[in-house]
Amino acid sequence: MKRGLLSLIITFVVCSCAKREPLQYFFLNNYYSLYNYEQIENAFGHQEGKNPAVGNAILMYILERPVEEFSASLDKHFRMAEEYDIPVLVELDPITFWDGTPELWNWWDPSMPGYDEGNRENVEWTGWGAENAVKIGWLNWGRQIRLKPMANLFSPAYRAEVQKRMDILLKQTARWYRFLPRNKKYLLGGVKITGELAFGVNNWYYPEGNELLPGNPADDPQTGLDKNDMPFRGVGPMGYASLSYSGIRTEGEITAEDIYRLEKEYAAWVAGICKGHGLSRELLFSHSGGWRGDLDAAVQQATCPSWSFYWGEAENPADSDQYKALQASDAPYWGLSEWNIGTDDYGRWKNALENCYSLPRCRFISLFNHDSIFHSNGTLNEGGIKAIKERQEKEK
Numbered sequence: 287m288k289r290g291l292l293s294l295i296i297t298f299v300v301c302s303c304a305k306r307e308p309l310q311y312f313f314l315n316n317y318y319s320l321y322n323y324e325q326i327e328n329a330f331g332h333q334e335g336k337n338p339a340v341g342n343a344i345l346m347y348i349l350e351r352p353v354e355e356f357s358a359s360l361d362k363h364f365r366m367a368e369e370y371d372i373p374v375l376v377e378l379d380p381i382t383f384w385d386g387t388p389e390l391w392n393w394w395d396p397s398m399p400g401y402d403e404g405n406r407e408n409v410e411w412t413g414w415g416a417e418n419a420v421k422i423g424w425l426n427w428g429r430q431i432r433l434k435p436m437a438n439l440f441s442p443a444y445r446a447e448v449q450k451r452m453d454i455l456l457k458q459t460a461r462w463y464r465f466l467p468r469n470k471k472y473l474l475g476g477v478k479i480t481g482e483l484a485f486g487v488n489n490w491y492y493p494e495g496n497e498l499l500p501g502n503p504a505d506d507p508q509t510g511l512d513k514n515d516m517p518f519r520g521v522g523p524m525g526y527a528s529l530s531y532s533g534i535r536t537e538g539e540i541t542a543e544d545i546y547r548l549e550k551e552y553a554a555w556v557a558g559i560c561k562g563h564g565l566s567r568e569l570l571f572s573h574s575g576g577w578r579g580d581l582d583a584a585v586q587q588a589t590c591p592s593w594s595f596y597w598g599e600a601e602n603p604a605d606s607d608q609y610k611a612l613q614a615s616d617a618p619y620w621g622l623s624e625w626n627i628g629t630d631d632y633g634r635w636k637n638a639l640e641n642c643y644s645l646p647r648c649r650f651i652s653l654f655n656h657d658s659i660f661h662s663n664g665t666l667n668e669g670g671i672k673a674i675k676e677r678q679e680k681e682k
Contacts, residue, residue: 308333308336308337308338308339308373308472308475309337309338309681310337310338310339310643310648310649310650310681311338311339311340311341311373311375311475311476311649311650311651312338312339312340312341312639312650312651312653312674312677313340313341313342313343313373313374313375313475313650313651313652313653314326314340314341314342314343314652314653314656314659314660315343315345315375315377315624315652315653315654315655315656316342316343316344316345316655316656317345318344318345318346318356318359318360318363319359320656321342321362321363321366322342322656322660323342323366323367323369323370323372324370325660326340326341326342326370326372327370327371327372329659329660329666329671330671330674330675330678332370332371332372333371333372333373333472334371334469334472336678337678337681337682338643338650338651338674338677338678338681339373339472339475340372340373340674340678341367341372341373341374341375341475342363342367342372342373342374342375343374343375343377343478343652344359344360344363344374344375344376344377345377345379346359346360346376346377346378346379346455347379347382347383347384347481348378348379348380348448348451348452348455349380349383349384349385349386349387349390349447349448349451350383350384350385350386351386352386353450353451353454353455356451356455357454357455357458360376360455360458360459361458364462367473368466368470368473371473372473373472373473373474373475374473374474374475375475375476375477375478375650375652376455376459376474376476376477376478377477377478377481377652378452378455378456378477378478378479378480379480379481380448380451380452380480380481380556381437381439381480381481381482381483381488381489382425382481382482382488382489383433383434384434384437385434387400387447388400388401389402389405390405390408390437390441390443390444390447391405391408391409391434391435391437392405393405393406393408393409393419393421394421406419407438407441407443407527408437408438408441408443408444409421409435409436409437409438409527410435410436410437410438410491410524410525410526410527410528411438411524411526411527411530412491412522412523412524412526413523413526414526414530414536414537415526416527418526419435419527420435420436420491420495420496420524421435421495421496421499422434422435422491422495422496422498422499423435423436423489423490423491423495424489424490424491424492424495424506424521425488425489425490426510426511430506430508430510431503432503432506433489435489435491436486436489436490436491436524438527438528438531439485439528439532439548439552440527440528440530440531440532440552441527441531442531445555448556448559449559452479452556452559452560453559453563456477456559456560456563456565457563459474459477459563459565460563460564460565462474463564463565463569464564474569475649475650476569476570476571476590476621476649476650477560477565477569477570477571478571478572478573478592478621478623478652479556479557479559479560479570479571479572479573479589480553480556480572480573480574481573482573482574482575482594482623482624483549483552483553483572483573483574483575483576483580483583483584484549484574484575484576484577484580484583485525485528485545485548485549485576485580486511486517486518486519486521486524486525486545487511487519487575487576487580488575490511490519490521490522490524491521491522491523491524492506492507492509492521492522493521493522494522495522509521513576513577516542516545517540517541517542517544517545518540523540525540525544525545525548526540528548528552529544529548532548532551534547534548534551542579543579545579545580546579546580546582546583549574549576549580549582549583550582550583552583553572553574553583553584553586554586554587554588556572557570557572557586557587557588557589558588560588560589561588567588567589567590567617567618568590568618568619570588570589570590571589571590571591571592571619571620571621571623571649572584572585572586572589572590572591572592573591573592573593573594573621573623573624574591574593575593575594575624577607578607581593581607581608581611582611582614584611585611585612585614585615585617589617590615590617590618590619590620590621590649591611591612591615591617591620591621592620592621592622592623593608593611593620593621593622593623593624594608594622594623594624594625595608595622595624595625595642596624596625596626596627596628597626597627597628600622600625600626600627600638600642601627601634601637601638601641602638602641603622603641603642603645604641604645609645612647617647618647619647619648619649620647620648620649621648621649621650621651621652622642622648622650622651622652623650623652624652624654625642625651625652625653625654626653626654626655626658628658629669630667630668630669630670631669632668632669632670632672632673633669634669635669635670635672635673635674636673636676636677639651639673639674639677640677643677658670659671
């Protein structure tokens with residue numbers, strides 16, 4: 287009799303603990319310096335036992351500012367996650383912006399910090415040799431802006447700085463996770479270790495771009511990318527530095543396959559940084575964007591894959607090239623690491639959530655951006671909030 291009672295108690299405890307572990311998450315992406323925990327709690331309540339659990343995605347461009355600033359912010363996020371019972375997705379992006387490390391990229395301007403002509407080796411080239419180093423790049427996330435030159439992703443100096451900063455932030459995250467009580471482990475929903483990796487998409491180079499640097503950005507070309515025109519996506523040639531340093535190719539004509547291999551090997555290197563930090567594969571996510579062969583970079587042995595999904599793809603991911611790429615992965619999970627359907631319509635939100643979360647191994651959706659739920663004009667996306675809450679009730 288006592289043994290039977292003990293068995294029932296154990297079963298109850300196990301089931302209770304299991305209930306506290308969400309199978310899926312819905313993250314609201316925002317910049318590392320913004321803390322939206324009270325806002326999320328007001329809209330969705332505490333998240334223990336809810337599925338999908340609504341959380342906060344903490345976006346850090348780790349070369350944009352001093353790593354100490356990111357570290358201090360991360361500690362505050364972890365404290366607030368516990369206080370408000372709101373899970374987090376830690377996002378470490380070593381690719382997109384590196385304004386805070388002029389000692390790596392400034393090879394041309396002695397009047398600016400970090401000047402060293404040897405930095406030609408740390409940026410991309412438009413031909414086989416450092417004499418072809420670029421000074422400038424471009425990006426369009428709704429409007430075109432200028433960037434610092436694209437990094438040579440295989441430069442030893444660039445890699446040393448990435449590894450140093452990744453190690454600091456991964457160690458900090460792993461330590462917090464390790465000391466969380468077992469019934470609070472769900473507060474770490476994952477760690478995304480690359481930004482949207484697609485070489486030449488989020489930092490491209492217009493032909494003769496160096497000559498444009500002194501001029502007015504308003505006079506820059508506005509043609510943008512042609513995704514079907516590989517390997518250079520319809521703009522200026524680039525990739526020679528990364529290919530040279532990686533050993534993939536040191537001469538001849540660059541092909542689309544060279545670019546796809548470059549992305550894959552870079553993503554594997556970043557994944558390798560995570561080894562020894564005590565974070566299991568279930569918690570680690572690689573992220574690639576782009577099209578066709580770009581998508582394969584997210585499929586790694588040591589991490590789970592994740593991709594960007596916007597508009598139609600976000601509503602029906604099963605029909606996407608991203609989902610086809612997933613079939614090559616044996617990872618326990620995958621994620622929709624940039625997701626937006628661009629509407630407040632309740633019916634479309636409801637259908638989109640069902641179409642995403644019903645796919646096998648789907649771990650999380652990360653909504654880009656936070657304003658898509660909490661609008662900047664002070665109003666709420668009532669349709670989206672209602673659909674998420676209904677999803678949580680359905681999965682009780």
